Amino acid sequence: MSQVSSTILTESGTNELEIIEFHLEKIQPDGSTKTCYYGINVAKVREVIQVPDTTDYPNAQPHMIGVFSSREVLTPLVDLAGWLGVPTNKQLTRKFVIVTDFNNMTNGFLIDSISRIHRISWNDVESPSQFLEAGRQDCVVAVVRKEGKLIMILDFEKIIADINPELSxxxxxxxxxxxxxxxxxxxxxxxxxxxxxxxxxxxxxxxxxxxxxxxxxxxxxxxxxxxxxxxxxxxxxxxxxxxxxxxxxxxxxxxxxxxxxxxxxxxxxxxxxxxxxxxxxxxxxxxxxxxxxxxxxxxxxxxxxxxxxxxxxxxxxxxxxxxxxxxxxxxxxxx
Incomplete structure (x- = not known):
């Protein structure tokens, strides 16, 4: 899944979307791991790559690992697990990067694994419960139930705005x-x-x-x-x-x-x-x-x-x- 493309949004009001399911492996207090399931609209994703070599950026925002070149565009690499407060293994060799392209910006997000693409109806996408939604600070915009799992669709605009307020x-x-x-x-x-x-x-x-x-x-x-x-x-x-x-x-x-x-x-x-x-x-x-x-x-x-x-x-x-x-x-x- 090196390059991702979708034309679904250009279809005539089908009320459907495609999401990429990806995972973070949360380290539990007893040392065991628990898989956390997340999703992002395919239309926001340019490609999924192995972790590239990065260069440290002076005075970088918290959870920014460094910068790398993505198709000659200087791209920040964000520690998504760190931003979400999910403790994970810091070893980078087996991780992946989702490179996003939206809001006229390119960003990379570090993840543990990539799963598959799901094509679903927006009618099957649930809003977070009113008891879970935390107003402006909430980072989950929707939830998808799939194969017994709850896949959290993240608010990547909110994440980017928090990490780089100058672009907010x-x-x-x-x-x-x-x-x-x-x-x-x-x-x-x-x-x-x-x-x-x-x-x-x-x-x-x-x-x-x-x-x-x-x-x-x-x-x-x-x-x-x-x-x-x-x-x-x-x-x-x-x-x-x-x-x-x-x-x-x-x-x-x-x-x-x-x-x-x-x-x-x-x-x-x-x-x-x-x-x-x-x-x-x-x-x-x-x-x-x-x-x-x-x-x-x-x-x-x-x-x-x-x-x-x-x-x-x-x-x-x-x-x-x-x-x-x-x-x-x-x-x-x-x-």
Whole structure:
């Protein structure tokens, strides 16, 4: 499994994904080992390699082993077990590295073993229990039950942001962004509008919510596409009962792509098949927004897309679609 490729996200709203199952071997207090099962979306993985030679990096963040060259790109190697607090054997000779490529960044994550690729429906991917989810600090975005095992799907965006804060969306300060109108009149206009934010990562969902709310928007937060779809159908039913357009209840949606129960692509497809939501502004905000996935998102009916580090584009983009006249509110062209 040296190179990994997948076209599943570019299929038409299938609500399916492929995950790579990998393992960390936890050393128990009695010296025995216990296998811990984890997963990552194939679409985020460039390749799986043996541990490369690394070079120490001065003043490196904790759990950063060093840097190596991956296809001529300087790539940090992260001790994933160390970051997760899982004690493992430090011998590197039998370990592997998952090289990821998303958010316009390349990173390597040290693991003990690689297992296989599973193709599953997002409907079979469970959200962490409300008793386990720890808000912004949670690093598990979903759980998959497979062959009697619980496979934890990790929030790699959260891990990278924690290890390298300089690359985190948390650095964005809307009050310093001269492209966003924060004058009282603009804030009042936005305060009359409601945007639904759909993301399975509590860490990213909170950042998007904070950014939009700081600009004046009202925000409805959902943890996955199914929760969002159910809420939107309830709003549509309420609007019909009161003989009002659904736009009186909701003005736009910002949605992730990969989410439990229903992914963002499938959510967009379902909404555009519904008469009530055919013209509602929808922005897809994802770490997986390659040119192919952008084209697919637009073909399914999304108005525009943003890659997750570019949170600074969000408010201006929402303003453009929410306050545009119907004649001028056209979908963006593929990049």
């Amino acid at each position: 969306m948390e650095k964005y300060d809307i009050t310093q962004d001269k492209s966003v109108d924060l004058h009282e009149r603009a804030m009042q206009k936005r305060n009359a509008k409601s945007i639904m934010v759909v993301d399975d990562s509590a860490f990213i969902r909170a950042m998007i919510q904070d950014t939009l709310a700081s600009a004046g928007y009202n925000v409805i937060a959902c943890r996955d596409g199914l929760e969002a779809h159910d809420k939107l159908m309830s709003l549509a039913a309420a609007a019909k009962q009161e003989n009002m357009p659904v736009s009186e209840f909701i003005d736009g949606i910002v949605t992730d792509v990969e989410m439990p129960k229903m992914d963002g692509m499938h959510l967009v497809k379902r909404l555009r098949d519904s008469a009530e939501f055919k013209t509602l502004p929808i922005i897809m905000f994802s770490s997986l927004m390659s040119d192919d996935n952008r084209a697919k998102a637009l073909s399914l009916g999304a108005n525009d897309t943003i890659t997750k580090p570019e949170i600074g584009r969000l408010v201006v983009m929402m303003d453009r679609y929410i306050f545009a006249t119907p004649a001028s509110m056209v979908t963006a062209e593929p990049a």
